[in-house]
Amino acid sequence: MADPVAAGRAEPRGTRPRRALSRRNVMLYGVLIVVALYYLLPLYVMVVTSLKGMPEIRLGNIFSPPMEITFEPWVKAWSEACTGLNCDGLSRGFWNSVRITVPSVVLSIAIASVNGYALANWRFRGSEVFFAILIFGAFIPYQVMLYPIVIMLREIGLYGTLSGLVLVHTIFGMPILTLLFRNYFASVPEELFKAARVDGAGFWGIYFKIMLPMSLPIFVVAIILQVTGIWNDFLFGVVYTKPDTYPMTVQLNNIVNSVQGVKEYNVNMAATIITGLVPLVIYFISGKLFVRGIAAGAVKG
Amino acid sequence: MNQMTNPAATSVAVKDLRLAYGSLTILDDLSLDIGEGEFIVLLGPSGCGKSTLLNCIAGLLDITDGQIWIKGRNVTWEEPKDRGIGMVFQSYALYPQMTVRGNLAFGLKNAGLPRGEIDKRIARAAEILQIQPLLDRKPAALSGGQRQRVAIGRALVRDVDVFLFDEPLSNLDAKLRSELRVEIKRLHQQLRNTMIYVTHDQIEALTLADRIAVMRGGIIQQLADPKTIYNKPANLFVAGFIGSPAMTFLKGQIGERDGVRTFEAGGSTIALDQYRGEVPARGTAVILGVRPEHVAAGHVAAGHGAAGHGAAGHGAAGHGATGAGGAAAKVEIDEPMGSDSLLWLRFAGQALSARAPAEHGFKAGDAVSLGFDISKASLFDTETEQRL
Amino acid sequence: MASDTRPRRPFRNLSAKIASIPMIVTAVCVFLGGTLWTVVYSFTNSKLLPRLNFVGLDQYDRLWSTPRWLVSIENLAIYGVLSLIFSFVIGFLLAALLDQKIRFENTFRTIFLYPFALSFIVTGLVWQWILNPDFGVQNIVRSLGWESFTFNPLYDANLVMYGIVLAGLWQGTGLIMCLMLAGLRGIDEDIWKAARVDGIPTWKTYLYVVIPMLRPVFVTTLVIVMAGIVKLYDLVVAMTSGGPGNASEVPAKYVYEFMFRAQNLGQGFAASTMMLLTVAIIIIPWAYLEFGGRRRG
Numbered sequence: 001m002a003d004p005v006a007a008g009r010a011e012p013r014g015t016r017p018r019r020a021l022s023r024r025n026v027m028l029y030g031v032l033i034v035v036a037l038y039y040l041l042p043l044y045v046m047v048v049t050s051l052k053g054m055p056e057i058r059l060g061n062i063f064s065p066p067m068e069i070t071f072e073p074w075v076k077a078w079s080e081a082c083t084g085l086n087c088d089g090l091s092r093g094f095w096n097s098v099r100i101t102v103p104s105v106v107l108s109i110a111i112a113s114v115n116g117y118a119l120a121n122w123r124f125r126g127s128e129v130f131f132a133i134l135i136f137g138a139f140i141p142y143q144v145m146l147y148p149i150v151i152m153l154r155e156i157g158l159y160g161t162l163s164g165l166v167l168v169h170t171i172f173g174m175p176i177l178t179l180l181f182r183n184y185f186a187s188v189p190e191e192l193f194k195a196a197r198v199d200g201a202g203f204w205g206i207y208f209k210i211m212l213p214m215s216l217p218i219f220v221v222a223i224i225l226q227v228t229g230i231w232n233d234f235l236f237g238v239v240y241t242k243p244d245t246y247p248m249t250v251q252l253n254n255i256v257n258s259v260q261g262v263k264e265y266n267v268n269m270a271a272t273i274i275t276g277l278v279p280l281v282i283y284f285i286s287g288k289l290f291v292r293g294i295a296a297g298a299v300k301g
Numbered sequence: 302m303n304q305m306t307n308p309a310a311t312s313v314a315v316k317d318l319r320l321a322y323g324s325l326t327i328l329d330d331l332s333l334d335i336g337e338g339e340f341i342v343l344l345g346p347s348g349c350g351k352s353t354l355l356n357c358i359a360g361l362l363d364i365t366d367g368q369i370w371i372k373g374r375n376v377t378w379e380e381p382k383d384r385g386i387g388m389v390f391q392s393y394a395l396y397p398q399m400t401v402r403g404n405l406a407f408g409l410k411n412a413g414l415p416r417g418e419i420d421k422r423i424a425r426a427a428e429i430l431q432i433q434p435l436l437d438r439k440p441a442a443l444s445g446g447q448r449q450r451v452a453i454g455r456a457l458v459r460d461v462d463v464f465l466f467d468e469p470l471s472n473l474d475a476k477l478r479s480e481l482r483v484e485i486k487r488l489h490q491q492l493r494n495t496m497i498y499v500t501h502d503q504i505e506a507l508t509l510a511d512r513i514a515v516m517r518g519g520i521i522q523q524l525a526d527p528k529t530i531y532n533k534p535a536n537l538f539v540a541g542f543i544g545s546p547a548m549t550f551l552k553g554q555i556g557e558r559d560g561v562r563t564f565e566a567g568g569s570t571i572a573l574d575q576y577r578g579e580v581p582a583r584g585t586a587v588i589l590g591v592r593p594e595h596v597a598a599g600h601v602a603a604g605h606g607a608a609g610h611g612a613a614g615h616g617a618a619g620h621g622a623t624g625a626g627g628a629a630a631k632v633e634i635d636e637p638m639g640s641d642s643l644l645w646l647r648f649a650g651q652a653l654s655a656r657a658p659a660e661h662g663f664k665a666g667d668a669v670s671l672g673f674d675i676s677k678a679s680l681f682d683t684e685t686e687q688r689l
Numbered sequence: 690m691a692s693d694t695r696p697r698r699p700f701r702n703l704s705a706k707i708a709s710i711p712m713i714v715t716a717v718c719v720f721l722g723g724t725l726w727t728v729v730y731s732f733t734n735s736k737l738l739p740r741l742n743f744v745g746l747d748q749y750d751r752l753w754s755t756p757r758w759l760v761s762i763e764n765l766a767i768y769g770v771l772s773l774i775f776s777f778v779i780g781f782l783l784a785a786l787l788d789q790k791i792r793f794e795n796t797f798r799t800i801f802l803y804p805f806a807l808s809f810i811v812t813g814l815v816w817q818w819i820l821n822p823d824f825g826v827q828n829i830v831r832s833l834g835w836e837s838f839t840f841n842p843l844y845d846a847n848l849v850m851y852g853i854v855l856a857g858l859w860q861g862t863g864l865i866m867c868l869m870l871a872g873l874r875g876i877d878e879d880i881w882k883a884a885r886v887d888g889i890p891t892w893k894t895y896l897y898v899v900i901p902m903l904r905p906v907f908v909t910t911l912v913i914v915m916a917g918i919v920k921l922y923d924l925v926v927a928m929t930s931g932g933p934g935n936a937s938e939v940p941a942k943y944v945y946e947f948m949f950r951a952q953n954l955g956q957g958f959a960a961s962t963m964m965l966l967t968v969a970i971i972i973i974p975w976a977y978l979e980f981g982g983r984r985r986g
Binding site: 028029031032035036038039040041042043045046049057058061062063111114115117118119122124127130131133134136137139140141142143144145146147148149151152171174178202203204228231232233234235238239249252253256257265268269272275276279280282283284287290291 | 701702704705706708709711712713715716717719720721722723724726727728730739783786787789791795797798799800801802803804806807808809810811812814815816817818819821824825828829832859863867916919920922923926927930940941944945948949954957958960961962964965968972976
């Protein structure tokens, strides 16, 4: 299994060991493959369950592939699944999540990139202090700030609205994004910034004409980070929105964990996959950039 | 209002400049007058404050105290763009997403110049620097030397009186560096602009400068023309920093023999009658600095040790050798350097280097006699480290 | 001359200051102000609405005598210790395995990390399904002939936290592997060469050379993971909703229940202040070590 190309090529010659099939390699790849299977198992179970009919689920075991593939659970999850009295499926949550995620991502990145740029290149008295508070804010348990924000949102009339949640995501995205952009802009050679100043460009001129065009990768990293983070959020959604503006995660939890009715496990799993699909697609497309994002975004916890 | 010594002849004047971050002082009470069209080099080891000084002049750093005048105008608190300067950086600092033309035009566009004027200036700069074929390329497609040319061009199009260079050649390989060095000198002769040039490379300093300011610890140690800096270093630091291979220093004290002041160290004596400067009183502890090319090593002749023949025909030492009378040393290491050799000697218990012709014929362990050209040596006070 | 005098401070860098207003408002009003607000109101007897009616430490007294809170703390400790130990050990081992210049490294890394892209809700629901006693692992093992096999953590008050740890590890270990791998890649190749020349076996090199060198990576990862552990909420909600009974209650959930369900704000504020204190105990020594020594000027 391990390294078939090298194995086919390596003629045993003299005392030279056949490296490709050495005990070490068998062990190494063996362990890795077993662990990989373990990691893939839940995904497999999710997909398999979502493609089975309920009778088959009641009979068989969750690991066996479906005898008869049906997409009905997916359809049902998307357009018929019930939360409380609403029975219009996950689609409502999906579109809510889209309407939350898109403006949150745009707004938070726009603000944080300018903040990071100001902190990296235009330091002023006190800027580092504010930044330090911001970074500590990333570690403060959200629970501490939940209620004050309820009051603030209520004061400005945004409590329970999608705009309110967008604002909350912008606020809580700020520490990590500002850190990300600050570190990136600080890594841009300072001489470039100096040259632009000698050339007479000001704060916005340097930002838009020099910095922005050369930092596309970090913007992609930030977008990945924010889309996955905001899409996956549950706590803010449940606290700051009402049932008809619930994001997808909250709705999913309500569908699956509702106590009324018969449990339709295939529909539940279909709904779960659909909810996880957006971040998964982003993850598999973005590859290395995602890794870069989490290394920075890990602070988010 | 503070009057300058001679505002008309001064292009850039730095007055009592102080730069400090909290208790950390980077530049301390530094003053420097630079004449119209002068090429001045700020030279020193890294961390000596030379680049910081340049950034202060450019207006890229807010100073703590003092004033900066350019062309008779107090620009201490003006923006870099309004100071009438152009600047060239070590890392070229070209805007990566713009073409060469875009790089040259950026500052002019920001200044709101009309299209025609911009094109005219770019054409002129491109011609001077011979970068016309590169105008539509991106910086990534250029070699290091080409990039630095473009960076110089960016300063050139600004049509300013003062050019600031911040280690412009340090990122280039040795061959390109010497080529561009010549080019910068040619540029200066052609344009006659004031140029302030920061480097840690003494060759660049000695070849380019009208005057060199040697800096250490935020203080100008010596400000003089290259010859003076080389021959009459103001203190131990300047003496050690300038010259390659470096000057060697011998510790000893002033003695006297036959009415002539001598330098005594570990039982050896060197007569100081040829010394150009004041020799202090007998018994004073001093440091004698001699450059390798002013030390000649000769074979020990029978009886009277005499330098001046044999292998020691190098440089001025041949005729000026005055150290006869016990200046005996031992060869420790021989470093052939192609055109000549550097001999590392043990003299009076101290390390000393001497230049010798390539075919000097000495081996490690050989005893040699030394001749010193004292007229080109320097005596330093042990305490103050200043030249005597 | 106009430029003779130093320009007034507030007007220098004006654009940068204006552009930083969102950051300053967030930092000061929300993070600092919001935190202080909650701490202050945790000393009041606010019920449905916040009221400045101070009652001293009453809320804290009540908090620490509520069994539900004590269970929360105990659960968080179990979850924290287990997931720290296992995620570090597994994460490091996986990183070390991936660092052996293997083929398909990217494939393996992608597989180990993908759960991290999923939300805790999705993670919790999948594992709830896998651990379902009637259809999941327990059922399968029984159907293989081992009739008495029991593995039903989510419905067993004594085991429920272990079930949650299982899901949490699946979701989060990839992250630790990634951070460790980045750390391992940061180690100079020459260290390995030197160790090989000296004839030190690989495992010894890891133990005595590499791991000590990775200390900063470990510390940073530890802080990140611990700060995350304190926030544990979604996963519990999705997997068990705190059940059976209150057996898988955690502090974050306790806070939510009291603030938004039980309408006992003061109690919620006190509990969240305790969470803040926990994080502070973790963060402050680290921040001091990490940044305190480097302060300049």
